[in-house]
Amino acid sequence: MVEEEQTRTDVPFWFDPLCPWAWVTSRWLLEVEKVRPVRADWRIMSLAYLNLDQREGKGLSDDYRALMERAWGAVRVCAAAAAHAGRNVLGPLYTAIGTRLHNQGRREDPTVITEALAETHLPASLASAAASTKFDEHIKHSHHEAFDEVGLDVGTPVLRIAGTALFGPVLRQVPCGDAAGRLWDGLAMVATTDGFYELKRSRDGKPSFA
Template sequence: MWFDPACPWAWLTSRWLMEVEKVRDVDLTWSVMSLSVLNEKADLSQEYRDLMEQAWGPVRVIIAASQSHGAKVVKPLYDAMGTRIHLGRMKDYEQVVAESVEEVGLPASLGSAARQKKYDAALRRSHRRGISLVGTDVGTPVISVGEVAFFGPVVTPAPRGEAAGRLWDGTLLVARTPGFYEIKRTRTQSPVFD
């Protein structure tokens, strides 16, 4: 799964996938993509542009942590950041990064990666890898299973138990259907983080 810690929909999808792991034989890997990269050339409101500027920090820190401590730290760091951003509703991403790095037991110095563009090339490679599987008409999250990849699902609240498994089964069924591209309806509910 490709995620951006700032995306509430990716957060919900990740919580769903954690439920899927309990009821289906799946082995998850976690990779970053970036809403900031995705929206670089988009015409955005100033409020969203400000959020995208701040959103560089967490993904840079995850890239830096992965480079220096291995892929095993990606998911715990994402969990720590997402818990603060989405459940704790923290808006100060510097504080999110500092507390998350500490929670995961990583050196506090990793927090400085949030402002260091030297991690952007690796971030862009990870982002490009995810987007290359699904095309440019999508955002985060991206999921890849074998030869098939897709955006989403966008779901709230995250299904649990066997309901999570059934959604997984159905998602794979439609995603693996040749020529199938999209199911969509207007979102009428904001993310529910229960």
């Protein structure tokens, strides 16, 4: 088992806990871990920083701008948790936050963060980071690791395969088992194709967390 873990390839995955599309893709990557020798390397990005600072809020509705301003909270807590306990805590904390926000539909519930911290055995005091700018530079540094390469015309999820950062895959629901592995194989092939840039089609449904 130790040898198997050592031969796994780390896959950097940048997420903002608020994004439902990134959440679905992240659950797919966990399914891939079961059938391919890969391991998710969780990293943070900020939709608030991307949309309000880097894109200067252009084209945002008032409602979406307000959502982005609130989006700082969860990712700041993730940054504080990583500073406190190391980056390995990001995976469990993301799962705890995301399950509540997305699967349980508690996007407006202020207790989500404190419950998630308790579930992952982290100090409740870390919740105060949501309203602090203390870790913003750390968030921006992690964010730029992805977006300096992948560009500003995308969002999250972003992952890196074989040295190539890619936006996506954007999934409506989570493929499992062989389906998860086949999607991974195709994405790995694309990532190693010299000169490849983009595949896309319009979304015609909302993400499903079932």
